[in-house]
Amino acid sequence: MDLIEVLQQLFQNGYEGLKPTDLAFGTVQTVSPLSVMIEGTMQPLPEAALVQTIGVVKREYTGTTSDGASFTVVLNPGLAVGDKVVMMRCAAGQRYVLLSKVY
Secondary structure, three states: OOHHHHHHHHHHHHHHHHOOOEEEEEEEEEEOOEEEEEOOOOOOEOHHHEEEOOOOOOEEEEEEOOOOOEEEEEEEOOOOOOOEEEEEEEHHHOEEEEEEEOO
């Protein structure tokens, strides 16, 4: 094996070890504080390692009708214990971006 082949092999092995991003699936274990268990792991991810997107954050709109009655519309119910989620793993597994619930 010549030097170039050795360097290519080292680069490939190093790059695969970093895995800049990857998809992961998990289950919400707790909501407050948020924790998610990744399939095939022993410990849930703590809230500090999770980044929530607008697709998983609870959102409501409260308004008033023309006759003065108030109403609330739930745009997104947010996460609940047991929800399945799809995440993007970043920073070599140090952070996970919660993309969406999986139905």
